[in-house]
Amino acid sequence: MGTKFTYALILTIASAVFQLLLYFTGFQTEKLAVGQHLNWLGLIIMIVVLFLGIKAVREEAPDKSLTYGKGVGTGVLISLFSGLMSAVYSFIHFKFVNTEFADYQLELIRAKWEEAGMGAAQMEQAEGFTRAMMGPVAQAIMTPIMAVVLGTIISLIAAAILKRPAPAPTV
Template identity: 35%
Template sequence: MEPVQHSEPTYQPEPTVWNKGIKGGVITGIIMIVYSLLVYITESEALQSASFLFSLIGLIIGIVLTHKAFRSENGGFMSYSQGLGLGSVLGIVSGVLSGVFAFIYLTFVDNEYMARQMDVARMRLEDQGMSDAQIEQAMGFTDMLSSPGTLFMLSIISSLFMAFILSLIISAFTKNNHPEQVY
């Protein structure tokens, strides 16, 4: 008769808001980068117009899947605050990745992209019948917001803000408090 061998259980660390949020943020950020690359390369007005909607849907899917992954590795449990934290970390990470990509692309790869977009915006304003003074005022404001550094900061802030607001809502549906813990 052979002796019974007992295997040692493998150590599975509990998931943390940080490690799961970062992982979800990296995946979501990569998806956002691919979409941004399509927008930059094609200069498609339809893709540019859909950017906000795509970002919103991407964040929703990223948050829901990150919540699901966290719960599956945490015995099926996730508090509301953990869900909010996961979404916020995801938003920061995806915003930083998207912002870094945009900064690098607009500074080093295609530094004329924003100038071409400004020309298109100017033509649209002219077609709307705006006066030269109104056009100059609008273009000055747009020029200030369209530098790569400003776009980097706006990417982080807007991604965090949208992810936080979405997490406030999504976490209400995806939370599952552990019955033995009070959060």
């Protein structure tokens, strides 16, 4: 379990540092419109760490083999562990660090609603729901779910690339 947890911890720390960089550079606040596009970099971080984690598990095997199922399982476990740890950080980040995230997000969304022709009453109703979904608790709940979903997709691909059959027994 050590290697999987190690890579989950690496992914969690890398994600937290990335969130802090976005915040301190203003891409989670004033420049949120641009910052939303930078979130794809977080996906790249996840791809790299999962790939390296699955590869490390393969290299730990005595015969350096990796079945497809073990590769997928490894990636999903790394994602799950990281998602759970990241949920804690996500709550702390949006509760104590970036407390105005919902306000900045609503600024962007409100403009889109106006373009779509929503009325004031509709926008007010939608704002309540949107604000709840952008809150620290909702973000903490969604974090592990998204981590496992994305991690599973990435793991399916990475395991296909990294699988290696066990060497044939010598007689």
